[in-house]
Amino acid sequence: MNTGKYNAKHSVALLLSAALSIFCSMAQAEHGGRDQTERDDHQSESRSGSDRDHSRDSDHGSSHADESHDNSNDGDKNSGKEGKDKVSKKEPGDHKNDNGSGRQIDTSLANSKEERFVTELDFEGHERRTGEVIMIGRDSHVEAVRSAGYKIISTQTLGSLDESITRIRVSAGESVEQAMQRLHTIDPDAEIASNHLFHPSQQATSNRNEAAIPAARNTNSIVSSHFVIGVIDTGADQTRELLKLAIVDTQGLTENGYVPRTHGTIVSQIACTEGARLAVADVFGVDSENRLVAPAEAIARGIDWLLSKHVMLINVSIEGPDNMVLSHVIHRAIEKGAVIVAAAGNSGPAAPPSYPAAYPGVIAVTAVDENNVVYPRANRGEYITFAARGVRIPFNDGSTQGTVSGTSFAAPVIAAEIVRRMAESSGDASAAIESLKRDALDLGQPGRDNVFGWGMITLRPSAPR
Numbered sequence: 001m002n003t004g005k006y007n008a009k010h011s012v013a014l015l016l017s018a019a020l021s022i023f024c025s026m027a028q029a030e031h032g033g034r035d036q037t038e039r040d041d042h043q044s045e046s047r048s049g050s051d052r053d054h055s056r057d058s059d060h061g062s063s064h065a066d067e068s069h070d071n072s073n074d075g076d077k078n079s080g081k082e083g084k085d086k087v088s089k090k091e092p093g094d095h096k097n098d099n100g101s102g103r104q105i106d107t108s109l110a111n112s113k114e115e116r117f118v119t120e121l122d123f124e125g126h127e128r129r130t131g132e133v134i135m136i137g138r139d140s141h142v143e144a145v146r147s148a149g150y151k152i153i154s155t156q157t158l159g160s161l162d163e164s165i166t167r168i169r170v171s172a173g174e175s176v177e178q179a180m181q182r183l184h185t186i187d188p189d190a191e192i193a194s195n196h197l198f199h200p201s202q203q204a205t206s207n208r209n210e211a212a213i214p215a216a217r218n219t220n221s222i223v224s225s226h227f228v229i230g231v232i233d234t235g236a237d238q239t240r241e242l243l244k245l246a247i248v249d250t251q252g253l254t255e256n257g258y259v260p261r262t263h264g265t266i267v268s269q270i271a272c273t274e275g276a277r278l279a280v281a282d283v284f285g286v287d288s289e290n291r292l293v294a295p296a297e298a299i300a301r302g303i304d305w306l307l308s309k310h311v312m313l314i315n316v317s318i319e320g321p322d323n324m325v326l327s328h329v330i331h332r333a334i335e336k337g338a339v340i341v342a343a344a345g346n347s348g349p350a351a352p353p354s355y356p357a358a359y360p361g362v363i364a365v366t367a368v369d370e371n372n373v374v375y376p377r378a379n380r381g382e383y384i385t386f387a388a389r390g391v392r393i394p395f396n397d398g399s400t401q402g403t404v405s406g407t408s409f410a411a412p413v414i415a416a417e418i419v420r421r422m423a424e425s426s427g428d429a430s431a432a433i434e435s436l437k438r439d440a441l442d443l444g445q446p447g448r449d450n451v452f453g454w455g456m457i458t459l460r461p462s463a464p465r
Contacts, residue, residue, distance in 0.1 A: 019117065046131050066420055096265055114256050116288045117295070119197060119358065126321040127293065128194040131271075133168045133179050134297045136325045137190035142166050144187050150179075158300070160307035162330050165300055165325065167195065187336070191328045197293040198320030200234070200263045200284075201343030202406035220282045227419045227427070228277045230306035230314040231412075232299060234292065235265030235282035246272035249279040253298040266395045266404060267317045271412035274459065276419040279311050283318075294318055299331040299356075303338075312338045313422075315415040317408035319345040319354040327359055334361040339429045341365060341415045343407035345379035358383040363433070366452065367391055367410040372443055384453040386440060388413035418456055 083370035118130040132153060133143065141154055145168055153167035157236025170179040176194055183192050228248065237260040238247050247268065252258035260283060272278055283294040300320065304312055314333075330340060344366040345354025357364035357379075364383045367375035374390050390410030392403045414436070421432035440455030448454050 024438075025336055035393070037413050047048055074180065114259070114286055117197070117285050117293055119287050122196075124321070126194075127197040128176070129197065131170045131176070132182060132195050133170060133176060133192060134195045134300075134325050135166045135168060135183065135187075135190050135192045136163055136300070136328055137166075137187065141166055141187045141190045144220070145183060148182075148186050148419055150183075154302055155174060158304040158329070160304050160336070161329065165297055165304075165329075167297055172224045191324050193296065193324040193326075194248055196285075196296045196321050196323045196326075197301060198296065198318045199294070200292055200303075200406075201317050201319045201346050201408040201411070202263060202404060223224055227313065227422055228279055228309075228311045229271045229412075229415050230309075230311040231264065231268050231278055231280045231421060232283055232314060232318065233267050233280065234261035234284045234307070235259045236264040236268035236278070236280045240265060240269065242269045242272055243278070246278050247280055248277045248278070248311060250282070251280075251302070252282045253301045253305070254283065254285040254295065256285050261292070262395070262400070263408065266393070267315065267408060267412050269395075270409060271315055271415050274416040274420045276416060278304060279309055296320070296322075296326045297322045303329050303340075305334050307333060307338060312336075313415060314338060314340045315412050316340060316342040316356055317411050319343060319347070319357065319407075321355075322355050322358075326356060330356055330359050332363065337429075339409050339418065339433070341361065341418070343411040344384055346377040346408075347377070347379055348377055349380045351379050353381050353383055354379050363414060364453070365390075365407060365411040365414045367405065367407045368443070368452070368456055372441070372456055374443075375405060375407065375410075378386065380450045382450055384450060386414050386436065386454055387443065387452040387456040389456075389458070392449045413459060414457055418461055419461075 003047065028212045119127050120130045122128055135145065136158070142152065142164060145166070146152055149421060150171065155164050155166040157164050157282070168179070168183070170176055172317040174182075180192050183190070234252065235252065235258045236243055236247060237242060238250070243265070250258050258280075261284070264280065264282065264284075268278055283298040283302045284292050285294075285298075287293050299316070300328045303314065310463045334340065340356065340361070341363045342357035342365070343354075344357050344364045345351065347354060356362055358381065362383075363385045366380075366384050366387045368387050369391035370389065373391075374387070388410040390407055390413070393405065393409045394403050395401070417436065418429065418451050421435050422429055425431040425435070436457055437454045440453075440457055442452075442455040444450075444452045444455075
């Protein structure tokens, strides 16, 4: 009897326990399913938001700016004896417009159909076009390369130099370095290099409302000189007021042709403020991240194009690594009487030399601010020739107003002043440059120094014409 009661109670307890277990399992399953659904919804929403953000970044990435780093302490620390030289403080509102990578994003990139350059790094960390080599030499050199089984991407005659520049595809399974070594064996007389990529010598931008780039102080001086400055840069906007009459010739040297962009427009506006006419060679394209890059091969062809137009004063507001092919072309151009003015570079006081500014015979220009304080990101070295205003330069590209900083914008000041002095010295470029050395404001150690070169040059007031 007692056993029966116990069995009955035990059976009831088992049934209740089983029912409770089933209920809990069902509740847990429902709650877990709801949690999973909520997690999935949240992840989906996050992905969607991320996608929206990514899309928004892609659409407007060219106008985004990360806060710039103040390198003034680095300048003092790394400059040795020149550490006592004044260094610009970071101006509130100045920004790096380079997506954090040191490569310039142009604010006027709008053509989504532009062909993007595929890039890679060499062993020294310099960017280059992937899987190709460039060579400069005679037509017989090209035939020797083709006979060795290499694919020729393109070959262009450099008429002013009586040579050709050729892009060569690296063979399957072969590195660029191996290809260069083999090509040197095939033709030891040819100049062979990676197709390195160069960048605008500009770092800081601000989107604060500022006045536009000032026009020539004497508007009658616009296009008053018969001298032409060659501008190797991005394309410049010929609809801008100063450039409508100043630009007399243009040429696109990459696959995308001539594309007006902010950087080349500002450089060109500065270059023509003393009345010079301009011939603009667009050597830039964009990489997969919309950053401006200029292949060494395009820069070399741009120099040749200007020489073929008898343009012998050339401004290059571009910086990058030493490149044997570009070095060869610049050396030949200077031999022919060309005067090449180049931005000194914005990699900092302790950085290695920047090219083409550091090539022998090139006039390398650093930047100072309105108080004659050196730009903190400017390169230093024995190759610095002059300094000019290049910090917080106001600009207006038609859609954006703000200020820009960098050695890019100091270089055309010197080019413009050389034009003025050539006009005063019957076209003698050497006399013009020597007069610049005599008139330069010595800002650093007495004489030429590694920070300011011979000193700062300012554009003199325009004389009545």
